[in-house]
Structures are given as structure tokens and as C-alpha cells.
Amino acid sequence: MGTERFVVSDRLLLQVHDLEVEVLTGVYSEETHLPQPLRISMDVDLACPEHFDPDTPLSASKSYLDLKHAATTALPQGVHFTLIEGVADHIADTLFIEDERVQQVTIRIVKLAIAEQGESIGITLTRKRK
Template sequence: MRDTLTLEVNDLVVDVLTGIYSEETGKPQPLRISIAARYQIADRYEPDTPLDASKNYMDLKFAASGGLPQGVHFKLIEAVADHICTTLFVQDARVEAVTIKIVKLAIAEANEQIGITLHRERPAAHGA
């Protein structure tokens, strides 16, 4: 097994325009978003290793918050997850794979977690 590095942001609550039912459309609803991004690993991480040898955690947070287009209604939370994955792949060529977990907080009745987990590997380069 090869070495891997996974950066994570967990349990970020973001209001997103999403849903297919009339009571969901037109107003944002809270989603709990967790992101795990597998990253190309450096040979070593020494005490003075600079940040550019890894990825800034705030990039993951941005992809799930400020990186979501304002005013766009996502019918499915799968589309929200897909947008986050695409944003992370575009941000940094060293991101190899992304797993997004989204929980729809507004539909929980007894603290259950209802949602999806989407995993995407970096698309293969054309001509490869």
C-alpha cells in the first residue's frame, strides 16, 4: 500500500438553495458538509516544511461555502457534492480524489442523519 495524505474538513454547516419539493425551493436550507481530499504526498514532512508542500485546509472550506455559486438552486444535494469536487480538482492538480458527505439537517426528525456520500477520483487527462 502506498502512503497517502487525506485533508479533512468535517461538519461544516452551510445554507444552500437545494431541494425538489415546493417547501424546499426558494429558500436556503442548512446542509452539514464533510470533505476528505486525498492528496499527493510529499516525500517527508519536516518541522520547517512550507505550506505549499500540502494543501491549505481553508481551500476545502471555501469549496463548500464561498465556492458555491450564489443564487443557484441545486435540485439534488448530489449536484452540490459534485460542484465541491470539481472546485477542488480545479484548485489544485495534486488533489487525487475527493469524498463529500452531505447531511440535510432540515429533514431530520429525531437527530438522524439523512444524506449522501459522493466519492470522485480525479478525471483522467485527455490523451492519457
């Protein structure tokens, strides 16, 4: 092994998992008139300072409530998302718009209404800041 130097960038991964949210979504006629229960989880990569001292203020990180807001109250009421991919995209856009420190988001959505034996059926969307 030589004397190569490895550069490692610090990252802070904020996580909010297993939010249950009612969203108008679906393709089939039986899905399009009532909200469906979705389980939404998010991993958000945030640029962070080199060190967090004991008295570091919240402004050096991000409130978990901001993440929860992006997946709940920030979703437009009365709007039907044909695909749950559109729900994930809206959440990602909200997180990028709200905070320029957000570098990447991973959003997992499980459609609870279609599970027959407790299985998880859904999608995972990962987006990087452009």
C-alpha cells in the same frame, strides 16, 4: 510467505468535517424558495512528498481554508441545486480545478432540515481525478 514486495503509495488525507452551510436545494415546492441548512464534510486525498520535515512549507500540503472555501464561498449564490448530489459534484469539481495534487475526494452532505429525531439523512459522493 514468499519474497514478494509490496508497493505502498503515501497519501495525505485532509479532512474538514461538519461545516454548516445554507444552500438553495430541494425537489419539493416547500424546499425550493429558501436555502436549506446542510452539514458538509470532506476527505481529500492529496499527493504528498515522501517526508514532512519540521520546516516544510505549507505549499507541500494544502490549506484547510481551501477546502472550506470549496464548500462555502465557492458555491454559486442564487443557484438552486435540485439534488444535494449536485452540491457535492460542484465541491468536487472546485477541489480538482484548484489543485492538481488532489487525487480523490469524498464529500458527505446531510440535510439538517429533514431530520426529525437527530438522524443523519444525506449522501456520500466519492470522485477520483480523471
